Amino acid sequence: MxxxxxxxxxxxxxxxxxxxxxxxxxxxxxxxxxxxxxxxxxxxxxxxxxxxxxxxxxxxxxxxxxxxxxxxxxxxxxxxxxxxxxxxxxxxxxxxxxxxxxxxxxxxxxxxxxxxxxxxxxxxxxxxxxxxxxxxxxxxxxxxxxxxxxxxxxxxxxxxxxxxxxxxxxxxxxxxxxxxxxxxxxxxxxxxxxxxxxxxxxxxxxxxxxxxxxxxxxxxxxxxxxxxxxxxxxxxxxxxGRTLTPSVHPTRQRGAPLLQLDAACTAGHPKLKSVSLTLHAGEIVAIAGVAGNGQAALADLLCGLVPLESGSVRIDTQPLSSSPSACVNTGIGRIPEDRSHIGVVGDMTVWENAVIEDLTDSRFTRAGFVRREPSQQHATALVQQFDVRTQGVNVPIRGLSGGNIQKLILGRVLSRKPKLIVANQPTWGLDVGAVAAIHERLVAACVPVGDGSTAAGVLLISEDLEEIMALADRIAVMSRGQLSEALPKAEWTLASLGLAMTATTDQEITRAA
Amino acid sequence: MRLEPKSAHAKSQTRAIALASLSAIAFTLVIVSLLVIWAGAPVFAAYVALFKGGFGDVFAWSETLTRATPLILTGLAATVAFKAKLWNIGAEGQLYAGALAAVAVGGLHGGEGFDLATPLLFVLMILAAMAAGAALLMFAAILKTWGRVDEVVVTLLMNFIVLLLVSWMLDGPMKDPTAMGWPQSVALKPELELTKLIGQTRLHTGLLIAVSASAIVWAIFRFTTFGFAARAVGANVNAARFLGLPVARTAMLTALLSGGLAGLAGAIEVAGRTSYVTLDMSPGYGYSGIVIAMLAALNPLAVVPAAIFVAGMLVGADSMSRAVGVPTYIADVIVAVSLVAVLVATMLTRYRLRWK
CATH class of the missing domain: 3.40.50.300 (P-loop containing nucleotide triphosphate hydrolases)
Known part of the structure; x- marks a missing residue:
């Protein structure tokens, strides 16, 4: 040629x-x-x-x-x-x-x-x-x-x-x-x-x-x-420039039901049409699907951005709260799809973004004032613990790379010990190193550490089938606002997933599975 | 021609912005000298007169600072609102509403006025003025938050409504019976007037109030959770909403603070300078506040020097006009050109200009 x-x-x-x-x-x-x-x-x-x-x-x-x-x-x-x-x-x-x-x-x-x-x-x-x-x-x-x-x-x-x-x-x-x-x-x-x-x-x-x-x-x-x-x-x-060590996946134990969606519907476009799903503590359920088929509506619903129109959503048997701050406080850790425009406020500093979901927490605020010292210490600890590469906690987060912003968001989410983690496209556009780090953390969150701590459940929304196959215990496919049954990973093949992702009717979704 | 982002370091950024502002003012003076030459006056003599008139001696300083006092407050009003992306163009109306409220509480009303202890009445007067300004902006903020009505239009048009209201009040309910038909309000009780800082000048303690207001606003934005939320809402309202910050409450508090500061400017003008409300008590202080906020790059502490600069140019322009016979409009040109120059200069601290 x-x-x-x-x-x-x-x-x-x-x-x-x-x-x-x-x-x-x-x-x-x-x-x-x-x-x-x-x-x-x-x-x-x-x-x-x-x-x-x-x-x-x-x-x-x-x-x-x-x-x-x-x-x-x-x-x-x-x-x-x-x-x-x-x-x-x-x-x-x-x-x-x-x-x-x-x-x-x-x-x-x-x-x-x-x-x-x-x-x-x-x-x-x-x-x-x-x-x-x-x-x-x-x-x-x-x-x-x-x-x-x-x-x-x-x-x-x-x-x-x-x-x-x-x-x-x-x-x-x-x-x-x-x-x-x-x-x-x-x-x-x-x-x-x-x-x-x-x-x-x-x-x-x-x-x-x-x-x-x-x-x-x-x-x-x-x-x-x-x-x-x-x-x-x-x-x-x-x-x-170096060889990557493959991440170790510890075995997970499925616990009690954590998130229960029962015929949940939302308004808007694209909307959820009667979505049902049960997610247990200690398991990762992945939502696969072509972009724009209602995954965003599901994430927004669980993040408190979009109200439920009919049906029910329960977290730990409690009905889901309808505001972002209430969702955070009931123990939902939220990793949004658009990390640099929704997950953080770019013009604010790393430390401010590290505590931005905790402005009602007495560790970081007192009588309407932000406690800078503890906040900055908390941010510094997160930066070290989650290997966020930054010139310090006092610089605008805008200057950090996508991977480092995502690691900080992950740190912010995990430091609250959430019951449920809603991760929407958590590794989209990130480099190999950051992807591995984030996968490892998500998997680790599903395993109880030491005494007394409980395992979280992860709802992974992703369009990356390799990621889904690597992480998920069960997979459900979203198509035109409808969700298929969440089947164990072993029951899916790449081909059947692909079919379900392009299905147009309920029967097709089930048949493909 | 194109812009490329520069790699920025937080510390050097502040210094770069300060340097950019100074060079922008130098650039402005060069541009304006061309106008002075065009007007047929000697440039050097004109500038000497300008700066002597604005900053030459104690009297010049006292006049400049008197003029700067309301400008600091309206500049802060704009700064607070703009930081949270609430586009308050209505500081002028809020200032008049504040002045009117101040006289309503502390005026003589044809007799002795309200019979209350002076300190208490003074505090009530200030609170009433701030509440009046705040209420005006709250109206726009509520319409914006729950009705998606554009606040620029609402606040701008409210200025005219308030001015007409003032005009009616000055001819009706609050007309000064002793003014012989002159449209002015009843006078403030003399004991409520602010004391003079320097004898034989108009400079009053309102300046100290304005300067402390700037420090307080700075501290609010730096240290409080409200300031934190307001900055987040201003920088990215979608992220702020997702992250669970109280977006609506922040907008309301911002409106209270911003409108309150503009209302305070009205009360301070009445108590410190005019003693009564007239229709020409503000030569556009509310609008100049926007210019000052932008000159100060929305930094509450920088609002004070920015307001003094603008006030000095306005005061000095009168002297320059008398000395070399150029129009006083030169002052407005200086302020306008310096604003554009500062905006361009601060942009160039973050971007590099490429000609190819």
């Missing part, structure tokens, strides 16, 4: 942010019609590198050529003109506009009275056929699932004439099924001559989709090889 002029040629790219060297003299080549995987842990410099490529940042040193022509630095317009398209990890879509309008944004000159919507509509239909990117152009983007939104982003790039597509952690938000569909699409694109840079920290995916792999660590290009020659352990070693 290799041709004389590469699609992209990066030479000696260096980028510093203050003292941090995000990219250190990186040279890379992308050939036409190949998938190059950019592998690395969070913070390795992958996103910075592609931001330079796409013209969001100016490199401090180095040059880029696209299809043989030099690419001016820090100019997204010329990057677009050179045929470079980018699909960001966080989508840049207007939720209140239709798919078609989102694709048209930026294409239309402001002074034209008639829009050229019709040809773009045709292009969308063509792309749907050529690459398997079917989507209703008139659907409101806000009503789409995450996978569909990503499709819109890809279509945006294609309509703008992208010949090189950069995908920043595209599967971080997808289910295995959606990922598989994405891979089929990507393969089709490559076959038709497009080139793809695929950024990920998931080894399996990278091995599955790419032709060549470049591994970044701490801003440096540490290895480059053909995918055919790569092995998983070798890649992991390059990426992490």
């Amino acid at each position: 290799t041709e004389a002029t590469p699609a992209l040629q990066l030479s000696g790219i260096t980028k510093r942010f203050g003292a941090l060297v995000a990219n250190d003299n990186i040279s890379l080549r992308l050939d036409k019609g190949e998938v190059l995987a950019l592998l690395g842990e969070n913070g390795a410099g992958k996103s910075t590198l592609v931001s330079i490529l796409f013209g969001h940042y100016a490199a401090d040193a180095g040059a880029i050529t696209a299809f043989g022509k030099p690419l001016p630095a820090a100019d997204p317009k010329s990057a677009l003109a050179a045929g470079i398209g980018m699909v960001h990890q966080h989508f840049a879509l207007a939720n209140n506009l239709s798919v078609l309008d989102n694709v048209l944004i930026g294409l239309e000159p402001l002074w034209r009275l008639r829009s050229h919507a019709a040809p773009v509509r045709k292009q969308l239909a063509e792309a749907a056929l050529r690459f398997g990117l079917a989507i209703n152009p008139d659907a409101l983007v806000g009503s789409l699932s995450v996978g569909e939104k990503q499709r819109v982003e890809i279509l945006k790039a294609l309509v703008r004439g992208a010949k090189v597509l950069i995908l920043d952690e595209p599967t971080a938000v997808l289910t295995p099924l959606e990922s598989a569909a994405l891979f089929v699409t990507l393969k089709q694109m490559v076959r038709q001559g497009l080139s793809i840079i695929f950024i990920s920290h998931k080894l399996d995916e990278v091995l599955q989709i790419s032709d060549r792999i470049a591994v970044l660590r701490a801003g440096k290009l540490v290895a480059e090889c053909a995918t055919a020659d790569a092995t998983k352990p070798q890649l992991a070693l390059w990426m992490v």
